Amino acid sequence: MGRLLLFLLLIALAYIVWRTLRNALAPPASAAAPPKFEPTGRCAKCGTHVPRDQLDAAGHCARCRAG
Numbered sequence: 001m002g003r004l005l006l007f008l009l010l011i012a013l014a015y016i017v018w019r020t021l022r023n024a025l026a027p028p029a030s031a032a033a034p035p036k037f038e039p040t041g042r043c044a045k046c047g048t049h050v051p052r053d054q055l056d057a058a059g060h061c062a063r064c065r066a067g
Contacts, residue, residue, distance in 0.1 A: 038051045038052075038053075039051070039052050040052060041055050041059065042059075043055065043059065043060055043061040043063075043064055044058060044059035044060055044064075045060050045061075045064040046061065046063065046064050048061055048063070050062075
């Protein structure tokens with residue numbers, strides 16, 4: 001019984017050492033840049049908010065222009 005306990009302890013110790021080394025050698029996580037802010041506008045017909053550059057001169061979105 002003592003050998004089994006020692007064997008399990010050695011496995012646990014090896015796992016802890018492996019995880020510590022893996023985390024220490026891993027490249028640092030780079031902070032992703034936040035998405036670029038795009039001003040939005042509201043469609044004059046359906047009220048959907050879309051980026052302003054997707055509205056036509058009358059203020060309609062692509063879905064309302066097509067229909």
